[in-house]
Amino acid sequence: MKKMKNWLLTGLFFMIVSTVFSQGKVTGTITDATGGSLPGANVAIKGSSTATSTDFDGKFTINSTTGSGEIVVSFIGYDNKTVKFTVSNGSTTNLGEITLASNSNELSEIVVKSTVIDVAKDRKTPVAVSTIKAAEIQxxxxxxxxxxxLKNTPSVYATKSGGGFGDARVNIRGFNQNNIAVMINGMPVNDMENGSVFWSNWAGLSDVASVIQVQRGLGASKLATPSVGGTINVITRTSDKKEGGSFSSGFGNARNFKIQGSYSTGKLSNGLSASVLLSQTMGDGYIxxxxxxxxxxxxALGYTTKNNKHDVQLTVTGAPQWHNQRSTASTIATYQQYGTKEDPNTRYNADTGYLNGEEYNIRKNYYHKPIASLNWDYAINETTKLSTVLYASWGRGAGASATGGIKGKAYNDVLAFRRADGLIDYDKIYAYNSGQTVTIGGLTGPQTRTKIGGVYQNSSFFSGSNADWNAQTNTNTSGISQTSSINSHDWYGAVINLNKKLSNTLTLDFGFDGRTYRGYHYTVVNDLLGGGEYFDNFIADLKPNGRHLTTTYPTTVQWNVFDKKNYEKISFNSTGNVKWYGLFTQLEYSKDNLSAFIQGAVSQQGYKREDDFVYKSGDPLRSTPYENVLGGNVKGGANYNINEKHNVFVNAGYYSKQPFFNSVYPNNRSTVNPNLTNEKILGFEAGYGFRSKYFTANVNLYNTNWDDRYLRGNALPANTVPGLAANTTYTEYVGLNEVHSGFEFEGSSNITDKLRITGMFSYGIWEYKGNATVNAYYTADNSPVPGYSATQIYMDGVKVGDAAQMTASLGASYEVLTRFFLDANYNYNDNLYAGISPINFASPTNKGSLQLPAYGLVDAGWSYKMLVGQNKDKSVNFRLNINNVFDKTYIAESRTNIFADDNVSSTNPALGTYASNNRLYKGVADANQVFFGFGRTWNFQLRYDF
Structure with missing residues (x-):
């Protein structure tokens, strides 16, 4: 009997073990309504921590330890789908093709768990949105x-600006990137002092981004962000993407080379996961x-509990870089001088040259801005979810440029230090600085500097007289140095969001957004270029004797961002402190075909300035109290799905946007702007969407009013007021208003299983509304310029410059052979106006904004995916890109507004106009300072995915 019991227990034990540990595989393919594969869709076995992601072709394989169950498929912008399965021990069950509803937001390689990340959902979130998936980015x-x-997205205008690595910029609906909210995994990254985004600091985003959503207009963010033009929402890789990795190498013109490797563990049985990516790139640059x-x-490191209640992700990413720049926008005539009249040398750089036989550029950017975030998502119960992100960013770096002058001549003077080929003769600058006799263009006879106190003394002194300078300093002794303007910061923040499902139709979000920022701004000496010392006399406590400095600091990237360097500072030294406290809430309604939301956010920004150079010890302005400014927004919208193919939406919103730091404390002084006011933005939008198996389309209409825009302008021209010296003033505009209205279309069509067509068209009317006034101040002490206060400028109807108001693109991709694709795209830009200075509109009969020539560019490429490995589950990918295939020469932007019928001389009209003197290039006066776009470029990439 005892043996019988043992046998029964043993048999029962083996049955249990064989049941628990039975192994079966479930496979399938995830597609959208058009039949297209969805790479990166999440596939999980319900009730367990077992999960995987689909591959590039939308295929998945997942192991099941039970004979039956359900898999849950999820993908951003698509409805979740649950599918039952059964599998025999040791066998494989193929579920075939699983189709998810909706197809406009084909996002990849990411599952958004956090409610902090505001992802617009197709046919639900009532905003204009375009999505770019990881495969296309790669x-x-x-x-x-x-x-x-982003350039093939409606109402987006992107240029390379000067052409240095990472110096590109982007406009959305006519608003520059200072007024576009850039978010990374729900974290705002616009500079807290001025709203800037320097893409060189984020050059690695293209490597780690899983998806980019461009939400035009008000956007879906619940935070009180400065999204006047829109929101660029970047969602990065996660630690728990499926196990595997990749290795790639690429090269292109201008000796461009890049290497990259990545690996992800996938989610392990204990809930842990990790993902790592490293890359390196270098090159000579096209310019x-x-x-x-x-x-x-x-x-990225992650942990998910077995009951899926807690998900924690720790992410750290950074892109340390250095790059030489082209900061000087030369005139068209200069590009022609070093090329030909018909074929200007568009690669010409007025900042670069040679020193000691090697190429040398005094303009250089070097920066390292890592960002770390800890995301915690807590599913409290079936109806309540808490999402928290704690983040920090430490920026360390600077932009190097030239300081000082030689007898009134700057380093990039068109005559003084220019070689016959147009490059700067830095050897001549070095020779003069070190006391050698040289000939300088524009000056008569040989030139030799004299010593001060036994040394050749450099400074920021340029020309003329200045009582702050050492009495011996004059135009015979000044020199040119390379200095760097440090712009470092420490930034800490937190966003907490509680998501509560009140009922089957109502969901409430509310949360907190807190940030603290400390920016360090000062200048250091990098290279005396042959000089013996640097004389600085900008510290109020040390005047009139100043300081004599000999220490120089290299222009190298600082990898250790926690090392606060003890630099000898020159010229200026100030610290900007910004504190931000915000509350936000959103109520969302969703039932059947109708979804709607209303959002509200309020924030208080405090600005504090510290300056121990301009102000003496004991001066209360040396460290100001916080100047607190309240702002916020309210917005709402609704989407209605007429049927499976048609939907419509509307939204509206109002922003009270706090001014930037330099608006609160203008001209790097610690007195609060007496004209301080919030900018007001009122926006309306309507849209229509169409979905079918073969064709999708989105149409949007929008109108945005931007009132009380703060804008600082250039100095008044010399003698605007009798006796006024050049570059001693600055201007400020009051009551400047803009209206941006437009139409947008975006569509795609699967003509056949192998041919896909995409297209977009946008037309904007972006103009200044009404007139404004301008005030002028002296830079020395912010005192008003007599006779130049509340001077009217005539801006009504003037076109907003710096971005194309009409854009269009048409693209096609064709699968010639299995997994061998050819693609091409045509991008067209028109109604492009030059950047303007409102001071040019003091007359009611002004000519408005200068319109630049329209241009169209063709990009093309081919790719091939070769399946390898025993199970054909790995691949080798080949990709060739050719941009601007036909090597089109075009003006991408202009910093000046000089018209063809303007006189070539303001003092001698008898010399005629630019047109009468045959000084036009494609109808544009050759005195305009412009940046041309890049000509033909190419690159080739080889990637192995495993």
């Missing part, structure tokens, strides 16, 4: 700048003298 970006991947080198690192 394939088509190549050697382009990160913002350029003369713009060599660069950049690295990128990304580390």
């Amino acid at each position: 394939q088509k970006l190549g050697t382009q700048e990160f913002p350029e991947i 003369q003298g713009t060599q660069f080198e950049g690295s990128n690192y990304f580390v």
